[in-house]
Amino acid sequence: MKKTLLAVALTAVTAGTAHAATVYDQDGTSLQIGGFVEARAEMEKNPTSFDSNDYSYPTTNSMSNVNDESRFRLNMTGKSMINDTLYGIGFAELEFDVGSSNVDTRYVYAGIGGDFGQVTYGKQDGALDVITDFTDIMPNNGATASNKITSADRVANTLAYAGTFGDISTRVTYKAKQSDVDTVGQGFGGSLVWNLGDSGFSAGAGYAYERDNLAGNAAGTVIDRASTYNTMLGLSYNDEMLYVGLLGSVGKHLTTGTFVGDDNAGFANNNENVDVTVSNVTNFGQQQVGAAKYWGAEFATAVTLDQWILQATYNYGKYTDLDNAGSYLSGVAAKTGDNDPVSANNADFAVNYVWNKQFTTYVEYQADFLDKKDQYYRGDNAWLGAMYSF
Structure with a gap:
């Protein structure tokens, strides 16, 4: 996939590192700087109310509302040769968002590499990111059915080994337990x-x-500890014009609220401490954390026509048992009579125009096929964007 023009517009990560410039290279030490500036307008049709009588979302906002989600991402890669085969490496990436004074530290890791591969520690990709990349190709949204556990995604306190042997590449990670209590x-x-x-x-x-x-x-969690897991399989085909990717995922995931793994409605995701005082859940009793099994499937395709790139994905995911998902979701299941809810059912479409390898514009639309009465309903979304990569 990364051999073609498609790689220029697939993801912001690709765009932010593919064109990094070498600003220093002397005596076996090099420094590369890369990143992108993305002007991005988002139109959302998200739920604006919650009906506790039937656990549904009766109203949504208008997609005529435009949110400025523009961002600036900067990364640095340093490499220094220790001897003919051994080297030290460091990588960091920061993101600055419009409307926020906070800086998102996306990556910070360092380590040592050589003919054996590379060993690094810090905040970095988990072992399953390379598998979800088979279908996570859209400019903004993707992997909504893969349901990665947190330690398999990008997370801090991670020790990783990566190696390539002929046509086979491997990645092994270990996320250590922190001294302070956290949900991960x-x-x-x-x-x-x-x-x-x-x-x-x-x-x-x-x-x-x-x-x-x-x-x-x-307070009031169902259990003090929970075992969660992912098993994923991916398959792809790529030539100069066509890309097709498939992903299958089964496992068990934490459940923290109506939007599992998402905090758009005020629920904590797995990277945050669980907040049980959120106003829109207090009416339904103490929010309790549990875990539920699920399965998901994803399909992705992209066609390159000269400077045009057409992309489409479809994601479907389903929980198979909410009996032990925590008091809130278990209560939702009992109320709706649906103990095996569909967690994701959406399609995503994007049209990209690659002006040159530095500048791309795009329009993207995601359709949510869930009904407003479904507890995982998110609503439709659309984006207009322009990205300059360096």
């Missing part, structure tokens, strides 16, 4: 990606396990 306990994961020579086909598989630490974060 310790976890590990591993993945393999096999590029089948020059055929254009790639296959990947990965597994991750996490021992979530819940005690002390939310």
Whole structure:
């Protein structure tokens, strides 16, 4: 996929690192600077109310409202040769968003590498990011059905090994337990990606396990600790004009609220301490954390026509048992009579125009096929964007 023009517009991460400029290279030490500036307007049709009588979302806002979601991302890669085969490496990436004074530290890691591969520690990608990349190709939204556990995603306090051996690449990670109590306990994961020579086909598989630490974060949690996990398989085909990717995911995930793993409605995601005092959940009793099994499938395709790139994805995910998902979601399941709710059912479409390797414009639309009475309803979204990469 990264051999074609498609890579220029697939994701902000690709755009932010593909064109990094070498600003220093002397005596075996080099420094590269990269990033992008993205002007991005978002139109959302999100729920604006919650009906406690039937646990539904009767009203949404108008998509005529425009939110400025522009951002600036900057990254730095430093590399220094220790001897003929051994080197030290450091990488950091920061993101600055319009309307926020906070700086998002996306990556900070350092380590050592050589013919054996690379060992790094810090905030970095988990073992399953390379598997979700098979279908996570859209400019803004993606991987809504993969449901990665936190330690399998980009997270701090992670020790990683990455190596490439011929057509096979591997990544193994361990997320250590922190001294302070947090919802992310310790976890590990591993993945393999096999590029089948020059055929254009790639296959990947990965597994991750996490021992979530819940005690002390939310009063009245169902359990003090929970075991969550992911098993994922990916398959893709890529040539100069066509990309097709498939992903299958099964596992068990933490449940913290109506929007599992999402805080748009005021619920905590797995990277935050669980807040049980949020106003829109107090009417329904103490929010309790649990875990539920799920499965998900994703399809992605992209067609490159000269400077045009057309992209589409479809995501479908379903929970198979909410009996132990926590008092709130279990109560929702009992109220709606749906103990196996669909957690994701959406399609995403994007049209990109690549003016040159530095500048891309796009329009993207995501349609949510869930009904407003479905507890995972999110609403439709649309984006207009222009990105300059350096």
